[in-house]
């Protein structure tokens with residue numbers, strides 16, 4: 001199954017996507033995690049993206065799309081994948097659609113995870129990641145509202161039947177069961 005996790009920063013996409021990937025035995029592709037790993041291990045990619053991730057800005061599309069699309073084209077993704085944090089704007093959504101069409105593939109589900117903004121901010125502050133300070137969180141939420149939220153409209157317009165809204169409030173296991181149910185709906 002080819003799945004996209006969509007939702008605001010801090011809504012729990014990473015946690016839920018990792019659990020589901022294990023359950024379905026398909027790769028979990030998180031562009032944010034790829035960038036963090038590259039920064040930590042001092043790779044050239046890390047040096048290129050650090051300024052953006054540190055400030056809550058989107059890493060340029062060309063770089064991000066190249067990374068996500070090449071991950072999808074790995075043999076390990078032949079039986080499916082979970083994309084988490086990509087696509088994050090309309091340009092990325094269009095680039096992904098083009099790459100999938102070229103490969104004769106489609107998206108089976110877009111899981112749109114929701115939670116109230118106050119809850120999201122609290123979760124991020126508790127998580128304590130380096131990019132989880134108040135100003136950077138604020139910037140990430142603004143970028144989400146302005147650049148990322150239109151991606152939902154893109155999927156509703158182009159493949160509305162695959163978009164499933166899932167309530168992200170509650171126990172981690174409970175949310176996971178809602179997601180699993182949404183996959184077969």
Ligand code: ADP
Pocket residue numbers: 008009010031032033035052053054056057058059060064084085086087088092140
């Ligand atoms: P969160 O969902 O909490 O914002 P992520 O791990 O998804 O965290 O992303 C962390 C940072 O990595 C983002 O603020 C952004 O700078 C960068 N990033 C991740 N995915 C993308 C993407 N698809 N396009 C551009 N930048 C991205």
